Amino acid sequence: MLPLSNPDPEALLVGRVWRPGIGPALVLLRGETLIDITSPEWPTLRDLLEQDDLPARLRGADGTPFATLGDVTGGADGAPRLLAPCDLQAVKASGVTFAESMVERVIEEQAAGDPDRADAIRKKVQAAIGDSLSGIAPGSDKAMEVKRVLQAEGLWSAYLEVGIGPDAEVFTKCQPMASVGWGAEVGLHPMSTWNNPEPEIVLAVNSRGEILGASLGNDVNLRDVEGRSALLLGKAKDNNASCAIGPFLRIFDAGYGMADVDRAELTLKVEGEDGFVLDGHSSMTKISRRPADIVAQTIGRHHQYPDGFMLFLGTLFAPIQDRGTPGQGFTHKLGDSVTISEPKLGSLRNIVRLSTECPPWEFGTAALMRNLAGRGLL
Template sequence: MLPADIERALLVGRVWRDGAGPAVVVVRRGEVFDITSHASTVSALLERADLQLVVAQAPGESLGNVRDLVKNTIGGLRLLAPCDLQAIKACGVTFAVSLLERVIEERAKGDPARADHLRGEIQSHIGADLSTIRPGSEEAMRLKDDLIARGLWSQYMEVGIGPDAEVFTKSQPMSAVGHGDAVGLHPDSKWNNPEPEIVLAVNSTGVVLGATLGNDVNLRDIEGRSALLLGKAKDNNASCAIGPFIRLFDEHFTIDTIRNAEVSLLIEGVDDGFELAGTSRMREISRDPLDLATQACGPHHQYPDGFMLFLGTMFSPTKDRDAPGAGFTHHLGDRVSISTPALGTLVNEVQRSDQIAPWTFGLRALFENLAARGLWKGVR
């Protein structure tokens, strides 16, 4: 559940402490320390000029061994998503495979039974390896003209190989669930999947400070009916998981680590014994992670509390589950594990969004809680 080199990793997170509320924590030598008295929110912590010094040395109350925390065996504590005030943004169709699957969803109009036939038809018509095409390049524009002429152009092609990335709001600040929590599916969805992704942690000045793992829970049938249903397809109770910790960049962990990472996905069905495994290779991403962060934030758009940015996934599961040609969809109770050696593993169980406890602890509740504890200090 933890980075392979945890002894040298700079890890920041959040926990819920029974009887108190949310706490900002760091991990040192396998031990978890509450440093909320030094930074009342993770957003505020990531604004500090002395960020790495605080994470490495600031005094704090020991909460126990981090391995016990991720296994949820420490009484009165549970992991939260490692972000709080930050906006939660996401990039779509940043890999060739996910681009094709989005086009398939669009043409299938939300019907999974048509996907298998459409997959072969579209791949035969495109006649190009989209993973080798640089978005916005002359080659990409020539392909666009050719696809338009053949009636195969799509809004997903536009953001997949055009100059502008798709950047959308995945979820609201404070709404993401953490490692060990349930993730939610909208009850209307019958065709859905996890999206294992790396998530960048970016401060208010647009500086990328670290990364973590995320599950951008995806409802293929709802978005496939209409791209204008993206909000319903993406933003529901517990439809966004982030964690277990944000790992800060240092000499051992850099943006190049992200560029070369492999993100593994394992889905385990508890009701049918189904198992599906796959890997996303970040070197196959069509846009550089720093370019995506720049497209999200700059003179055109500011995030005064910082933001978390999902980078997209190449993994759209297509393995048949319930019937031949029907492809993959979740069953309730599925266990989803997303992992990469430098960041550890994010594990969540799949349930329905309307059957999971509703989200009630938002920004107002956080400020009231911190004020009552004498911990609201803002940004120094």
């Protein structure tokens, strides 16, 4: 496992660490040192994100140094381990936000989840669509004109509707407290034979709809399950350990903000125990919807989130590099190491297992409340 590192000594990086014998701690990273800042004022990361003038509060925060980045493991007994940098927040995800990956979603649907059919359908769809969807503003007059043309060609789908239509797709990725962090195992449902990682930026939004920071995420996806029917999205997306976020949450301040998110360049590396290596990339400059617009469609008078939410922004990455049978593209094998990196957010690294073999999720919201109460923090 590659060691953790601080991407920027000036960054305001907060997160959560499991401290053996204590439980989950809210932490601030200063240099290479982890400072426990858990307190009755902010016992959870949710409470921290509700604070006014958060950058100033964090820079002046007192706490207890208890470990360095080198002490943190992916789950070894007796050592601190990094948790996902969220707790009570809902975990939401927006899909089909990039034109190029949108085409792959159409292919999945046309193939009905069968990777053997994907290559032939990809050629047919690309012949009709090509790169013509790039740069089209969702919901615009031009987008509606493209919709009419594709409907006439028999190629319209639910994915194109949310990709270039007026309404964004926003779904629940997992329950609060169910995400895993850096170094943890990520899970594939045993029924899946065609799947992939999805490298994404994840925004942290508080109950007032304010975007306060960003992290990295792996929105693990089962292409065969979702391809059979878009109505199987929940089964394709929400399984034990199928959501990874981390390593830390970078809080917006004078040195980092939404402009940096809009320019973010994510890299992905999958390294298999069989020697297979896949390099991928996702550029936020090519997103079809502005992140702030997706947030506005998620929270408002129509829908409240009293504990805030984390929002995956989607990915440009759509793997078509063959791993085995020609024309079937990429799929995971157990033991794959997945590393998602961005220069200002660091690297999120996880190992792929079956969801049934990953540690079961047992520490939920009730357990957190009991733990914090027992520590005199509530």
